[in-house]
Amino acid sequence: xxxxxxxxxxxxxxxxxxxxxxxxxxxxxxxxxxxxxxxxxxxxxxxxxxxxxxxxxxxxxxxxxxxxxxxxxxxxxxxxxxxxxxxxxxxxxxxxxxxxxxxxxxxxxxxxxxxxxxxxxxxxxxxxxxxxxxxxxxxxxxxxxxxxxxxxxxxxxxxxxxxxxxxxxxxxxxxxxxxxxxxxxxxxxxxxxxxxxxxxxxxxxxxxxxxxxxxxxxxxxxxxxxxxxxxxxxxxxxxxxxxxxxxxxxxxxxxxxxxxxxxxxxxxxxxxxxxxxxxxxx
Amino acid sequence: xxxxxxxxxxxxxxxxxxxxxxxxxxxxxxxxxxxxxxxxxxxxxxxxxxxxxxxxxxxxxxxxxxxxxxxxxxxxxxxxxxxxxxxxxxxxxxxxxxxxxxxxxxxxxxxxxxxxxxxxxxxxxxxxxxxxxxxxxxxxxxxxxxxxxxxxxxxxxxxxxxxxxxxxxxxxxxxxxxxxxxxxxxxxxxxxxxxxxxxxxxxxxxxxxxxxxxxxxxxxxxxxxxxxxxxxxxxxxxxxxxxxxxxxxxxxxxxxxxxxxxxxxxxxxxxxxxxxxxxxx
Numbered sequence: 001x002x003x004x005x006x007x008x009x010x011x012x013x014x015x016x017x018x019x020x021x022x023x024x025x026x027x028x029x030x031x032x033x034x035x036x037x038x039x040x041x042x043x044x045x046x047x048x049x050x051x052x053x054x055x056x057x058x059x060x061x062x063x064x065x066x067x068x069x070x071x072x073x074x075x076x077x078x079x080x081x082x083x084x085x086x087x088x089x090x091x092x093x094x095x096x097x098x099x100x101x102x103x104x105x106x107x108x109x110x111x112x113x114x115x116x117x118x119x120x121x122x123x124x125x126x127x128x129x130x131x132x133x134x135x136x137x138x139x140x141x142x143x144x145x146x147x148x149x150x151x152x153x154x155x156x157x158x159x160x161x162x163x164x165x166x167x168x169x170x171x172x173x174x175x176x177x178x179x180x181x182x183x184x185x186x187x188x189x190x191x192x193x194x195x196x197x198x199x200x201x202x203x204x205x206x207x208x209x210x211x212x213x214x215x216x217x218x219x220x221x222x223x224x225x226x227x228x229x230x231x232x233x234x235x236x237x238x239x240x241x242x243x244x245x246x247x248x249x250x251x252x253x254x255x256x257x258x259x260x261x262x263x264x265x266x267x268x269x270x271x272x273x274x275x276x277x278x279x280x281x282x
Numbered sequence: 283x284x285x286x287x288x289x290x291x292x293x294x295x296x297x298x299x300x301x302x303x304x305x306x307x308x309x310x311x312x313x314x315x316x317x318x319x320x321x322x323x324x325x326x327x328x329x330x331x332x333x334x335x336x337x338x339x340x341x342x343x344x345x346x347x348x349x350x351x352x353x354x355x356x357x358x359x360x361x362x363x364x365x366x367x368x369x370x371x372x373x374x375x376x377x378x379x380x381x382x383x384x385x386x387x388x389x390x391x392x393x394x395x396x397x398x399x400x401x402x403x404x405x406x407x408x409x410x411x412x413x414x415x416x417x418x419x420x421x422x423x424x425x426x427x428x429x430x431x432x433x434x435x436x437x438x439x440x441x442x443x444x445x446x447x448x449x450x451x452x453x454x455x456x457x458x459x460x461x462x463x464x465x466x467x468x469x470x471x472x473x474x475x476x477x478x479x480x481x482x483x484x485x486x487x488x489x490x491x492x493x494x495x496x497x498x499x500x501x502x503x504x505x506x507x508x509x510x511x512x513x514x515x516x517x518x519x520x521x522x523x524x525x526x527x528x529x530x531x532x533x534x535x536x537x538x539x540x541x542x543x544x545x546x547x548x549x550x551x552x553x554x555x556x557x558x559x560x561x562x563x
Contacts, residue, residue: 007309011391015381033420040417044408117382118398119421280382281317 015120017276027122037129042136056137057144060096064089071209080214086152086244091208093141094239098174098232099199100134105178106185106192109279116280123279124272127178135171145243154244162242169261170235176264179272186275186282206232231260304357307473307504308379308396312388315349315374348374350528351388358393361505363515363536365543366525372508375525376475379506393503394472397422399463407451411442411461414450418465432468439490440464460487467494470501477508492518512540 006012018026046052067088071077078084108126109116116123150156185191205227207215212227227233234257241249348371356362364372377383378390380398406414415436419429437446440461442453450458476495495518499505509515515522515536522539524532532539 006391007311008306008391010393011306011309012393014379014390014392014396015384029423030420032426033417036413036416036420040406040409040413044406115421117377119418120381120395120397121421121423277381277384280377281384 015277015280017273018122020270020273023122023124023273023276027124027128030121030125033121034125034129034132037125038132038136041129042133057141060092060141061144063096064092067092067209077210077215081211082246083152083154083244086149086154087211087240088209089145089148090240090243091206091236093138093145094170094236095203095206095208095232096141097134097138097170098177098235099203100137101131101174101178102181102199103192103195104130104134105181106195108178108182109186109282110189110192113282116282123276124179124269127182127272128175130182131171131175131178134174138167149243159242163239166235166238166242166257169238169257172261172265173231173235176261176266176268179268180264183272183275186279202230202232206230207236229256231257231264234260304359305393306355307358307360307393308356308506309391310352310354310375310379310388311391313349313352313375313378313385313390314347314387315371315378315383316345316347316386317374317383318345348528349378352525352528352530353388354523354530354533356504356506358503360521361499361507361519363519363522363540364506364508364525365510365512365515365522365540366531367547370525371528372525373477376477376506376508379473380475392473396473396475397466397469397471398475398477399466408449410449411440411446411453414461415446415465418462419468422466422469424469436464436468439467439494441487456484456487463491467491467498470498472503474498474502474505475508476506478510512544516540 017023042056043053046055049055051058064085068085072084072088078087081087105127108130109123112126116126181191181195207227212233234253237247237253238249238257240247350371352371352375364375366372374383376398378385379392380396381390381392382398406417409417412433415433416429419432419436420426424432440446440457440463442457442461445453445457450461453461474495492514495505495507499518505519507515507519519536521534522532522536522543523530524539524543532542
């Protein structure tokens, strides 16, 4: 679009994209909208079921049962893992946050097009809200995770507090993911059809239900490098380090996880902001 | 916003604005707007796959050139009616003025934030009426304190009673329209864009919403009104723009433009009292 000067003093171009600092300030002004949208939409979809929002926790719990039966008992991916149920539970709950952010982020613009075409507000509000809904679900699932850990014999330890920075890093990464995929899905409607497969490949390469350290022994350099530089794998490893006995994490893992979080969020936020004017034309 | 059955405002009250002295609030400069629509393609999955493999152009996906080179300037104090048959680009033009859709070429300049008051405003069917009030008001930038103050008057204005706690998908179309209008009209913007809002609801609600629009007009700098009810345009506007096929046919004093429009589209039927009536095209 050409940047012509205003035809009369005091006029601004309608719908013009604000500079990034002003945009971010407007985004902060709508924090109540983000909060209200998150709490209202986290209950949507469960009204007609008997146990209601309990499904937010029951679904990953059932995933754990299914993965335990298939991978733990049938395929024996539990070798080399002392407390497989706890290992699996941390993996499933932490990874579910990534996939939920991804799939709901893709619908942030396309699923709210009525809102986008009716009201003027920083569009970044929408991916932010969908990610916070997924985040809220992660926090709920922690109330199920801690009892599982204690029952399966993990000792309660001060190291569990290290989960807090891990969750913050993963939240930043997922937020970035949601910004990026929201714009891509707005440009290419077919994205939502492809995403389940992306999520599936990602799940199987992130060591959710097996220990990458044990299983990657037979693989050569490049595969191992790719597997180990998967950010989801980093967050899972760090979370297991915090919660489970005998899962060491190096300083370099913390550093590269931080780099992924900060980098993804910064780049994706700018990428989303650059598309700001066009979201209503979808 | 109490319920008063007022008479419609007389056209004489609405003083015409002299362009020389007035300050412009909206300048639309050679605006073109094209958007993509993705329709259902013929032939099902095998045909679609063949199109992908052979790189054929899909017949269902096409772009609509909704606004084709529109230019005008609106001044403070004006109330402008947009008239034209269905699909003539009226609603798209309003969305461009509100900054909700980006122009393909040309530009729209405004003196402040324009806000669109439309019957299709954002509402979430699965959520209850009070949640929708909260969300809608927050989305237009009200603070929680402001909403708390306005909440009761929004409920009273929408007049939906106990239904406010039920999901909006259980509402009748009239109730949903009333609630949408009540939320959108809760705050007076600098430039007010009204899209068919008057055509919703029963007669009682139409009177009430017309009164509210009049109040908003006094607070707002400039008002645009899209309606198929030509009498409503005559009563509440000072100027009218007649759009057809994305282009301006006529722009000028409301009575002149509406007269010419009626001559073209509704000859012999000058009394279009019912706003539900759509002009034949």
